[in-house]
Amino acid sequence: MPIPLLDLKQQYATIRDEVLRVTGEVYDSQYFILGPRVDAFERDFAAYCQSRHSVAVSSGTDALLIALMVLGVGPGDEVIVPAYSFFATAGVVDRLGATPVFADIDLADYNLDPKQIETRITSCTKAIMPVHLYGQCAAMDEINRIAAKHNLAVVEDAAQAVGSEYGGRRAGVLGTMAAFSFFPSKNLGAFGDAGAVTCEDDATYEKLIDFRVHGMRPKYYHRYVGGNFRIDALQAAILHVKLPHLEGWTEGRRKNAERYAELFADANLDGRIVLPRELTGRRHIYNQYIIRFADGGTRDGVMNHLKSAGIGCEVYYPLTLPQQECFTDVPSAGDPFPNSDLAAATTLAIPVFPELTKDQMAEVVREIGKALDETRNQKPETRT
């Protein structure tokens, strides 16, 4: 039986009745944009994130974009972002006419390395945008200390990190604002595109509310140029149904990560594979379970083997952000980012979704072991 990277149908089967009931209510009400269902979801989502406010929006990308718009980021400004992330992290900076300034990551958590930040700060720097990649928070104490010293805003890209914790505090309260994605493959997924911004500050919250509807307050009076960043009532209703299940799903992923650690230890693949590590004081929510190989040849060989064995796996991400064609003209894109390059060339995501069975996980590990033996036999010269 094939093992997918993610199987949302199993999860849906457990909440199907509830989802059909609330979506039926939305259809009957014919009330589709913002409104009480969005308010109710925002209240509970803010509580889940331990934050004072949340503003639900049209996508995770729009959550990042609106956060930067509220900060007034624009032409001439610089925002420091990790060189290794999903495209949107740097894309939103560029779209506002500002310049993304890339900084290398730490391979311990694949997140922005605080030691790489300070040399990149100039008089144009407006914000630092750490990403909690794969579901583990970045080194927020160090990043916030640097931001405070230089009077910079911190926007958490928490798209993959709903429920992730740092020093007992949740993603969403670790910076000035945080952006979440409810893309279906994220731990809390909508039935389409959706996202949210969290913040503590009341004035920031009011601005987010205004920017979501073209900078408008009251109706047809525009103080700012915002956009249409509204979430559908339908998506909010579905997310509201799913939210109480999120902790259980996250615990399922965490248990699976523990089980992988045992299975890989038993498989004796020492030195040939690096497993994800939950760092002290952090709670990893394993939106992705990322393993790293000795070199790119090994990674691609294992990936091909797994795919032909029917095991879902994926490279997140094959290129670093500075390697993207559209960023060729970004000044920092020519700098060396050795850790980001290594991550892009040697990492692989394997299935970790909560419904995965013990047997399936054992099969994944067995096939990776087989693949490693195959690639070793084929290309002994590439071993390091």
Ligand SMILES: *Cc1c(COP(=O)(O)O)cnc(C)c1O
């Ligand atoms: C998913 C993701 C986004 C974008 O979210 P969308 O909802 O797809 O727009 C941004 N940053 C990171 C790190 C992501 O993983």
